[in-house]
Amino acid sequence: MSAVWDILMHAYAMTPADCVAWRQRVDSRDLRLLREGNKVAGTLAAIRMGQWYGGRSVPVVGVGAVGVSPVHRGQGTATRLMTRLLQEARASGAPLSVLYPATQPLYRRSGYEQAGARYEIRVQMSALEMGERSLNLRAAEPRDEAAITACYSNMARFRPGWLDRGEFSWRRVRDPRSEQVHGYVVEGTSGIEGYVYLARRPLKDLKQELGLSDIVATTPAAARRLLRFLGDHHSLGTEVVWYGGPDDPFLLLLREQSYSVRVYMHWMVRVLDVVAALEARGWTRGLSGSLHLDVTDDLFPENQGRFVLDVENGQARVTRGGEGRLRLHVRQLASLYTGFQSAAALRAVGLVEADDASVEAAVALFSGPQPSLRDMF
Template sequence: MMPKFEYSQLIKEDIQRLGNILEQCFLMSPGGSEIFFNSIGLENFRVIRVGEEVAGGLGIILMPQWWGGERVPMAGIAAVGIAPEHRGGGVALAMMQHTVKELHAKGVPISTLYPATQRVYRKAGYEQGGISSIWEVPTQSILVKEQSLPIGAVVGNHEIFYELYQQQAKLNNGFVERDQSLWERIFKPDEKEGIYTYLIGCAEQPQGYIIISQHQDQDGSFIKVRDFVVMTTAAAQTFWNFLAKHRSQIQNVRWKGSATESLTLLLPEQTAKQKSTSYWMLRVIDVVKALEKRGYPPGIQAELHLEIQDDLLAENNGKFILSVANGRGEVTSGGKGEMKLDIRGLAPLYTGLFTPQQLQLAGQLDATETAMFAATQIFSGASPWMADFF
């Protein structure tokens, strides 16, 4: 017999059980799950039961995400954990399917997550949507001598950082509008760790910031850039000059960036290397809302005839016409269905992670030449990446 799954909000009686599951899943010490509960909020957790027993759970973080210069309401999925004795029985997939249906009922256009494994999320309609890369460069090789702007330590009030981040987020596809818990994660030090914060430019006309911590591992000493914003060329030069000044004590600098990191153009040689790369995943929850709330290149006027298949959400099935003009999109039902794809294939098209040609080669879509040309225009833009992990 197939097991019976029951999906529901977390109740008080389930907190300890779910906490134990998450601590085992994420190699945490006893009581460590409070970090998840406190940052995400108990009301935002869901559990799934097999019979009477809680078999797993997850957290939902509602936060807008920037696409084409517009904020799109998004649900981040975090702290997904299934008890070991219930793995392999379809519990995780059932939980994700229930979550997707709940989000659709609430009118959420898109959802993103960082997968430990892709297969279960793909079955729920998620696909690769963007990249998060860790870069490393030896301090001795930075050699940027220009410090065009003043840089000074900031203690206490970080409001100016929030404003600068918002300015940069709007320009980057995939950035989220951070809530307080994400900011606290940046500023909260780990044990035996100091965090140092600096403003680039004068207080009256700030042009960026850098937040760092210093570490030692088997490879030597390094600076971890926990967060940064550079809004001008002068700020980028000052950013590198400041990091180069640590070369007498620090061997390397590590920072999180996109797969194509434009900051490396300021370095004299190709000494910056990607230390690791991970793909985060996105699911289009509501086709019409997702396409209409996204921004598009302002100089484009085009029409794309889509035919979407979604095995989980019937409302997303059918033919749609996406009409783009003046940086905005309008969706109407019907059309020729010149680009056929399932809900998974729509995700990397929507984000611009891959071109329509690349997606067609990967078997993610089938389209006419006219539709391919229109989609290439419509979904062009900055390579999607995310500075935050959840």
């Protein structure tokens, strides 16, 4: 562990205290080390979780804390580390892997591609005086955790790319590494209808901003009550900051465009198993169609070749063979799979080869909201 901490301090400018806090959140069974001789040359954490696509949770292996010792950089160490991790992840049955890239060329060599973004949302505190106090708001308690988890899942399943959170992700929401977070719930006739976890961040001249590690409402009244609660901090508060997608529904309740939305970071996906990935996600009910794919994969020969994707009644069936009318690398399949890029956009820049009918079919089958992520990992 001392070698891991040394690598992380060099790679991410983490302090010893940061390393201790990070270690408390990561299960040792999720750590991977690459040794060169008798020295630890590289490390990463492989975190099992899920991502929502088409209303279904797809098992994924999240990759974090990738680091290489300074003396082993530039020698292919990170590539070997990632290759071994991907082989292990595929063998475990996970159809996808997801990560936030510190550098894209490394992960593109491993078959990852941009597949969505995490957006920072900043709202001026003065815009949050919604006048809604009909629902009860109180501090969250440990007994509320199951209801809070249910609230999150009810919303997240309609948000392509959002995590189907496990213990690791919930710890980051409720107890982030570098600040104190307080949780609050909103109660209505059906029980807990919304919640927020927030940290008060000091600024100059006694001012502060509110940083939200999570905010969810499952009813309109709960949404307005949470915004009213945040607005109650306006005497010293300047802005409220949280993360999500560009189509965050809370923004629709604001009277003016008193907010900013910007890309914080793109995340990348690696399709580990073409057949399993396409069959695991959900698809638009009432929409049916077929797509003949021809996939190239430099690492997994099982993903190489032609596949026929048949979609009907919200489910997919994938078989070997077909005419291969839409030709693409497994990297571009990741962008197509999540809905981040359309087949038309990919063809326009030469990343997909296809006839018009295949492009139109792919655009229809993979259409939906832009994929986003609220969580870091």
